[in-house]
Amino acid sequence: MGGTGGIAEMTVTQSETLATLHRVFGYDAFRGEQEAVIEHVVAGGDAVVLMPTGGGKSLCYQIPSLVRPGTGIVVSPLIALMQDQVDALRALGVRAGFINSTQDFDERRVVEAEFLAGELDLLYLAPERLRVDATLELLSRGKIALFAIDEAHCVSQWGHDFRPDYLALSLLGERWPDVPRIALTATATHATHREITERLNMPAARHFVASFDRPNxxxxxxxxxxxxxxxxxxxxxxxxxxxxxxxxxxxxxxxxxxxxxxxxxxxxxxxxxxxxxxxxxxxxxxxxxxxxxxxxxxxxxxxxxxxxxxxxxxxxxxxxxxxxxxxxxxxxxxxxxxxxxxxxxxxxxxxxxxxxxxxxxxxxxxxxxxxxxxxxxxxxxxxxxxxxxxxxxxxxxxxxxxxxxxxDTCLVPPETWDGTIAAQKVLSTVVRLQRERGQKFGAVQIVDILLGKRTGKVIQFDHDQLSVFGIGQELTEGEWRGVVRQLLAQGLLAVEGEYGTLVLTDASGAVLRREREVPLRKEPKRPASRSASSGSTGSGRGERKPKAAAAELPEELLPAFEALRAWRAEQAREQGVPAYVIFHDATLREIATVWPTSVAQLGGISGVGEKKLATYGEGVLGVLASLGEGPGAAPGPEQGGPAAGDDGMWPEAEPEPEDWE
The missing domain is CATH 3.40.50.300 (P-loop containing nucleotide triphosphate hydrolases)
Known part of the structure; x- marks a missing residue:
C-alpha cells in the first residue's frame, strides 16, 4: 500500500519538497502553513487543513503525492471540472488523470492501466465512485501515496454543501490504515471542523488552521x-x-x-x-x-x-x-x-x-x-x-x-440611533391588528398604516380607524422598512405563514414595556464606493478602467504586459485550455517587470517551473524581444525586486468546489 511514514520520509521532505516546489510550480518558498502540512503528510500523518480560497490548499496534497511513492488519490465533488484540473496539472508536467461518469469504457480502462502501472502522480475521483466495489478493488491493486479529501465540509450535514456520498469516506482509513489522509476545506466553523474530524474518522489527525482573512x-x-x-x-x-x-x-x-x-x-x-x-x-x-x-x-x-x-x-x-x-x-x-x-x-x-x-x-x-x-x-x-x-x-x-x-463600514462608518420609540410603534401596530381585529399582515401594510396612507387595502380593512394610523410620519417609507428589517434581524419580530405576515416574539414585550432599548443602524444615504476615493467614476456605457493586474505596473511596462497577455491568449486558444493554465497574470506582471533576456533569467520568475520554461520559454522571450530593449530600470529578485512567491498567488491546479445541484 502507500507509505507508512518514518524518518526516511521526513528526510525526503526536507531535501526534496522545496526542490519539487521550484521544479514543478516555479516557486522558491512555501507560504504560511503549507510547509508544515506537507512535512506532516509526507511523513505519513493524517491532517485536517482549513485554508481560505486562494490560500494554496492544493499544494498541500499535490507535493506529497509527487514525493511519496505511489499515486495521490484526490476525492473531489467536481465532475464537471476534472478535465480542466487534470489539464492544468499536465501543463506543469504532473502525470494526472481522472475517473468519472463522463468517460466511456475505453477511456476509463486507459486511466486504470496507468494507475496500476504506477504511471500517475495524481488520480481524481468523485466521492460516489468510492461506493462502487470495482473502484475499491482497483485501488487495492495499486500503490497509493495518500488520500486527499477536498471540500471536506461537504461531509457536514449541517453545512451549506452537504454531500451524502462524503459520509462513506470514513472507510478509507479503515481499509487503508497505513495511507495518510488529508481533509481540506476553505470554510468551516468550529462545529463543522469538529464534524469533519468525527465523520471522516480522523481522531489522530493534526489540525492546521490558516487565517480566513482575504485582505484584498x-x-x-x-x-x-x-x-x-x-x-x-x-x-x-x-x-x-x-x-x-x-x-x-x-x-x-x-x-x-x-x-x-x-x-x-x-x-x-x-x-x-x-x-x-x-x-x-x-x-x-x-x-x-x-x-x-x-x-x-x-x-x-x-x-x-x-x-x-x-x-x-x-x-x-x-x-x-x-x-x-x-x-x-x-x-x-x-x-x-x-x-x-x-x-x-x-x-x-x-x-x-x-x-x-x-x-x-x-x-x-x-x-x-x-x-x-x-x-x-x-x-x-x-x-x-x-x-x-x-x-x-x-x-x-x-x-x-x-x-x-x-x-464599507470602515470606509464610511454607519450612524446608529435610538430606535426604541420607532420599534414600539411597529410592534404596537402588530398588536393592534392582532388583538383588536384578529388580523395579521405583512410589512407593506404595517408601514402604510404608520405613514397614514389611505391605500385600497387600508380602506378595505378600515385600518385608517386604528389608533396607530399615521403615527409614524417622522420617517420615510424606506426608513420604516429598514426599522422592520432590523427588528426581524434582532428577533423582535418574526415571520409567520406562507404570506410572510409579521408577529411578535417572546422578546417583543420587553420593548413595549420600555424595559429594553433598541439601537438601530441608520439607512445610508449612498453606498460606499471605491471609485469615489480613487477618482475613477466611469459611468459611461462600456467605459473601461485599467485592469487590476496592470494597475500597479509603471506605464512604460504596460505594453509588455498586454503583449504577454495577447500571446498567452493565443496559446490558450490553440491548446483549448483557460489562459491561467499557461501563466497567471501575476507571473506575466513579474515577467514584464524583470524583463528577462535569457531562459535562465526567465526560470527565476515566480510561477515558471521546468515544464513551463521548456514549453513556453522561447515564446515569452520572443514577445519581449519584439518590443525592443527593456526599460532597464526593473531589478530582478537578486537586486531587491519582487521575491518569488511574494505575489500572493499560488497556482491551485485543483480548484475549489462546484456543480452538483
Missing part, C-alpha cells in the same frame, strides 16, 4: 432598492470589462438578470440547474477562457473554478449562511489583487429566507440550525462594526480591533 477583497453591502439597476451601476462604475459572478436565489432571477445586463452592454450568461448540461458546460467554458465575461448563477456555479482574475462577486439575494457567503465571495481575487464582494440586501430578503426555513422539509432541529445560520448572516448585514472583523469572529479568529480599512 472589499466587502460591501448596500440597501436594496432596484437591485438590477444598482448592479448595473456598480459594474459600470467599478468593474467595466472585468470578469465576475453574480449570484441570485432563483433560476428565473438568474435568467432575467443575465438578459438585463446583456441588454445594457455587459456580456453576461446564465448558469443554473434548469439549463441543459451542454449549455451549462458551454457557459462555464466561456467563463474560464474569455476575458471580461459575467456569469449570473445560482449557487450551483463557481466551486472548483480556479480562475484567478475574478474581480467581483455580487449577490442580489441574501445567502443562507455566513459559510455560503464566505465560500462564494472567496471566488473573487484569487490572484491577491483588489476585488469586491458586493451585495444588495433588503427587507424582502429577510422575510423570504424566514419563510423558506418555515416551509422547508427539514425537521425541527434542522429548522433551528437553518434559523441560526440566517441569524448570523443577518448580523453580518446589520453590523455597524467592521464586516471583515465580523466574518473572522464567526470563524473563531481574532479580528483587528481597529477595523480592516477595506469594507
Amino acid at each position: 477583497i472589499q466587502y460591501r453591502i448596500v440597501p436594496k432598492a432596484d437591485p438590477k439597476k444598482q448592479l448595473l451601476s456598480f459594474l459600470r462604475e467599478e468593474h467595466a470589462g472585468d470578469a465576475g459572478i453574480v449570484y441570485c436565489l432563483s433560476r428565473n432571477s438568474v435568467e432575467k438578470t443575465a438578459e438585463f445586463l446583456t441588454r445594457n452592454g455587459i456580456e453576461a450568461v446564465p448558469y443554473h440547474a434548469g439549463l441543459d448540461a451542454g449549455t451549462r458546460a458551454a457557459h462555464q467554458s466561456r467563463f474560464l477562457r474569455e476575458d471580461g465575461l459575467v456569469v449570473v448563477a445560482t449557487i450551483a456555479f463557481g466551486m472548483g473554478i480556479d480562475k484567478p482574475d475574478v474581480r467581483f462577486v455580487a449577490h442580489l439575494d441574501l445567502p443562507k449562511s455566513v459559510e455560503g457567503y464566505y465560500q462564494e465571495t472567496g471566488r473573487a481575487g484569487r490572484d491577491g489583487l483588489p476585488s469586491t464582494a458586493w451585495m444588495a440586501y433588503g427587507l424582502n430578503d429577510v422575510i423570504q429566507q424566514r419563510k423558506l426555513i418555515q416551509s422547508g422539509e427539514g425537521d425541527e432541529a434542522f429548522q433551528r440550525r437553518a434559523a441560526a445560520h440566517l441569524d448570523s448572516m443577518l448580523a453580518l448585514c446589520e453590523t455597524a462594526q467592521c464586516r471583515r472583523g465580523q466574518l473572522l469572529a464567526y470563524f473563531g479568529q481574532d479580528p483587528d480591533a481597529a477595523g480592516c480599512g477595506n469594507c
Whole structure:
C-alpha cells in the first residue's frame, strides 16, 4: 500500500519538497502553513487543513503525492471540472488523470492501466465512485501515496454543501490504515471542523488552521432598492470589462438578470440547474477562457473554478449562511489583487429566507440550525462594526480591533440611533391588528398604516380607524422598512405563514414595556464606493478602467504586459485550455517587470517551473524581444525586486468546489 511514514520520509521532505516546489510550480518558498502540512503528510500523518480560497490548499496534497511513492488519490465533488484540473496539472508536467461518469469504457480502462502501472502522480475521483466495489478493488491493486479529501465540509450535514456520498469516506482509513489522509476545506466553523474530524474518522489527525482573512477583497453591502439597476451601476462604475459572478436565489432571477445586463452592454450568461448540461458546460467554458465575461448563477456555479482574475462577486439575494457567503465571495481575487464582494440586501430578503426555513422539509432541529445560520448572516448585514472583523469572529479568529480599512463600514462608518420609540410603534401596530381585529399582515401594510396612507387595502380593512394610523410620519417609507428589517434581524419580530405576515416574539414585550432599548443602524444615504476615493467614476456605457493586474505596473511596462497577455491568449486558444493554465497574470506582471533576456533569467520568475520554461520559454522571450530593449530600470529578485512567491498567488491546479445541484 502507500507509505507508512518514518524518518526516511521526513528526510525526503526536507531535501526534496522545496526542490519539487521550484521544479514543478516555479516557486522558491512555501507560504504560511503549507510547509508544515506537507512535512506532516509526507511523513505519513493524517491532517485536517482549513485554508481560505486562494490560500494554496492544493499544494498541500499535490507535493506529497509527487514525493511519496505511489499515486495521490484526490476525492473531489467536481465532475464537471476534472478535465480542466487534470489539464492544468499536465501543463506543469504532473502525470494526472481522472475517473468519472463522463468517460466511456475505453477511456476509463486507459486511466486504470496507468494507475496500476504506477504511471500517475495524481488520480481524481468523485466521492460516489468510492461506493462502487470495482473502484475499491482497483485501488487495492495499486500503490497509493495518500488520500486527499477536498471540500471536506461537504461531509457536514449541517453545512451549506452537504454531500451524502462524503459520509462513506470514513472507510478509507479503515481499509487503508497505513495511507495518510488529508481533509481540506476553505470554510468551516468550529462545529463543522469538529464534524469533519468525527465523520471522516480522523481522531489522530493534526489540525492546521490558516487565517480566513482575504485582505484584498472589499466587502460591501448596500440597501436594496432596484437591485438590477444598482448592479448595473456598480459594474459600470467599478468593474467595466472585468470578469465576475453574480449570484441570485432563483433560476428565473438568474435568467432575467443575465438578459438585463446583456441588454445594457455587459456580456453576461446564465448558469443554473434548469439549463441543459451542454449549455451549462458551454457557459462555464466561456467563463474560464474569455476575458471580461459575467456569469449570473445560482449557487450551483463557481466551486472548483480556479480562475484567478475574478474581480467581483455580487449577490442580489441574501445567502443562507455566513459559510455560503464566505465560500462564494472567496471566488473573487484569487490572484491577491483588489476585488469586491458586493451585495444588495433588503427587507424582502429577510422575510423570504424566514419563510423558506418555515416551509422547508427539514425537521425541527434542522429548522433551528437553518434559523441560526440566517441569524448570523443577518448580523453580518446589520453590523455597524467592521464586516471583515465580523466574518473572522464567526470563524473563531481574532479580528483587528481597529477595523480592516477595506469594507464599507470602515470606509464610511454607519450612524446608529435610538430606535426604541420607532420599534414600539411597529410592534404596537402588530398588536393592534392582532388583538383588536384578529388580523395579521405583512410589512407593506404595517408601514402604510404608520405613514397614514389611505391605500385600497387600508380602506378595505378600515385600518385608517386604528389608533396607530399615521403615527409614524417622522420617517420615510424606506426608513420604516429598514426599522422592520432590523427588528426581524434582532428577533423582535418574526415571520409567520406562507404570506410572510409579521408577529411578535417572546422578546417583543420587553420593548413595549420600555424595559429594553433598541439601537438601530441608520439607512445610508449612498453606498460606499471605491471609485469615489480613487477618482475613477466611469459611468459611461462600456467605459473601461485599467485592469487590476496592470494597475500597479509603471506605464512604460504596460505594453509588455498586454503583449504577454495577447500571446498567452493565443496559446490558450490553440491548446483549448483557460489562459491561467499557461501563466497567471501575476507571473506575466513579474515577467514584464524583470524583463528577462535569457531562459535562465526567465526560470527565476515566480510561477515558471521546468515544464513551463521548456514549453513556453522561447515564446515569452520572443514577445519581449519584439518590443525592443527593456526599460532597464526593473531589478530582478537578486537586486531587491519582487521575491518569488511574494505575489500572493499560488497556482491551485485543483480548484475549489462546484456543480452538483
